[in-house]
Amino acid sequence: MSAPRSxxxxxxxxxxxxxxxxxxxxHLPLAHRFSAALERAGVAPLCARGIEVLQLNLxxxxxxxxxxxxxxxxxxxxxxxxxxxxxxxLSVLDASGAATVDLTGGAPELNPEFRWLLERLAxxxxxxxxxxxxxxxxxxxxxxxxxxxxxxxxEVVCSLPHYRSYATDRxxxxxxxxxxxxxxxxLNALGYGDGRSGLRLALVTNPVGAFLPASxxxxxxxxxxxxxxxxGVVFDSLYTITNMPISRYLEWLLESExxxxxxxxxxxxxxxxxxxxxxxxxTLSVGWDGQLYDCDFNQMLELPLRGGLPRHVxxxxxxxxxxxxxxxxxxxxxxxxxxxSSCGGALA
Amino acid sequence: MSHYYDTHDxxxxxxxxxxxxxxxxxxxxxxxxxxxxxxxxxxxxxLIALGVAHAIQCPYCIDAYSKSxxxxxxxxxxxxxxxHVAAAIRGGASLVHGLQxxxxxxxxxx
Numbered sequence: 522m523s524a525p526r527s528x529x530x531x532x533x534x535x536x537x538x539x540x541x542x543x544x545x546x547x548h549l550p551l552a553h554r555f556s557a558a559l560e561r562a563g564v565a566p567l568c569a570r571g572i573e574v575l576q577l578n579l580x581x582x583x584x585x586x587x588x589x590x591x592x593x594x595x596x597x598x599x600x601x602x603x604x605x606x607x608x609x610x611l612s613v614l615d616a617s618g619a620a621t622v623d624l625t626g627g628a629p630e631l632n633p634e635f636r637w638l639l640e641r642l643a644x645x646x647x648x649x650x651x652x653x654x655x656x657x658x659x660x661x662x663x664x665x666x667x668x669x670x671x672x673x674x675x676e677v678v679c680s681l682p683h684y685r686s687y688a689t690d691r692x693x694x695x696x697x698x699x700x701x702x703x704x705x706x707x708l709n710a711l712g713y714g715d716g717r718s719g720l721r722l723a724l725v726t727n728p729v730g731a732f733l734p735a736s737x738x739x740x741x742x743x744x745x746x747x748x749x750x751x752x753g754v755v756f757d758s759l760y761t762i763t764n765m766p767i768s769r770y771l772e773w774l775l776e777s778e779x780x781x782x783x784x785x786x787x788x789x790x791x792x793x794x795x796x797x798x799x800x801x802x803x804t805l806s807v808g809w810d811g812q813l814y815d816c817d818f819n820q821m822l823e824l825p826l827r828g829g830l831p832r833h834v835x836x837x838x839x840x841x842x843x844x845x846x847x848x849x850x851x852x853x854x855x856x857x858x859x860x861x862s863s864c865g866g867a868l869a
Numbered sequence: 870m871s872h873y874y875d876t877h878d879x880x881x882x883x884x885x886x887x888x889x890x891x892x893x894x895x896x897x898x899x900x901x902x903x904x905x906x907x908x909x910x911x912x913x914x915x916l917i918a919l920g921v922a923h924a925i926q927c928p929y930c931i932d933a934y935s936k937s938x939x940x941x942x943x944x945x946x947x948x949x950x951x952x953h954v955a956a957a958i959r960g961g962a963s964l965v966h967g968l969q970x971x972x973x974x975x976x977x978x979x
Contacts, residue, residue: 688944735942743942
């Protein structure tokens with residue numbers, strides 16, 4: 522009988538580069554490829570229907586090293602978006618007419634120009650989402666960020682794998698749960714998540730393992746009850762997100778011999794309704810270096826936009842990009858399985 | 870055959886209907902209906918199934934309902950309690966038969 526596995530230690534950088542990851546997925550025997558699933562569902566070619574959300578990846582620097590991170594982010598990463606690139610993104614925002622800017626990372630708050638960018642976005646009166654790991658709000662220089670978020674009416678979307686410490690700390694590191702609860706209480710004290718202030722607080726959970734997420738609606742009810750009863754924490758919405766078979770999570774799937782089973786499950790659970798609603802159809806993703814992508818996952822797999830389209834913010838062309846054909850591959854099964862998955866949770 | 874149980878056979882469950890399709894169709898239709906949410910939630914049904922899987926010691930069922938329980942939002946603490954419920958009933962069933970033993974012993978003894 523084996524003892525319980527110890528809590529995870531910070532991982533080193535992912536060993537597989539983007540080429541190797543794509544190659545592993547492409548050579549995996551599957552019942553059919555993603556492009557065939559789209560054909561059968563009558564969704565091929567998958568095309569954008571506008572740019573409603575501009576998602577900016579502010580860099581790979583993070584104060585955490587989570588086991589499932591698709592960005593391979595961590596404290597040792599140095600890639601962060603510069604102010605010049607942010608300026609170009611603001612020009613793109615003005616030209617695109619996107620109503621929402623979604624800030625992600627790494628920990629986007631660790632970008633030295635984060636506050637400057639937040640001020641510029643506030644001037645434009647667009648809806649701003651900050652994808653926050655919560656613990657960053659408990660670190661010295663960033664403790665005042667909740668007040669700044671409230672001042673600018675930023676929607677805060679926070680990662681929390683589970684409402685109990687065990688699963689949260691297994692995925693994100695020891696002590697993360699306790700810090701996360703402290704940060705959530707501080708956000709709540711400002712009115713975040715109370716349903717009346719208009720300060721939106723969403724939590725994001727993804728399975729701690731090789732299985733699909735449970736029903737978002739059911740979990741949201743349960744989480745609201747548990748977090749309120751056990752910790753006095755309130756929030757507006759819970760988003761369930763399927764783990765994408767890339768980067769560190771792909772490596773874990775390989776090491777634990779779960780890759781084939783997990784991919785088979787994603788393929789079997791392909792949902793045409795989810796495919797029609799995937800977030801890449803309304804989102805444009807910008808990398809830390811200003812490169813354009815169909816989504817954050819294609820960005821990490823270094824899958825550029827399809828031929829002929831502009832590939833950098835400096836070459837932005839709203840018309841061409843708003844109607845572009847989206848580049849897909851077998852990792853996309855992660856967004857179309859079951860109830861579907863997106864940065865805003867389930868799709869169908 | 871070098872071993873009795875093969876993980877891959879779980880995915881072949883439906884092949885059991887090969888020589889008796891009418892009965893297996895009835896079984897699978899009923900099986901699916903059983904696990905639909907009703908007075909019990911899908912998670913509660915998955916946790917019951919997990920406990921029963923341990924009571925009958927079926928490796929296929931343990932694999933299937935460990936995953937099903939996780940996918941319905943159960944955590945390892947709930948799943949472990951489900952196994953304890955199964956174990957308690959198994960253990961209790963043995964112990965309560967001790968009364969049968971006592972009755973018989975009393976009858977046979979002077």
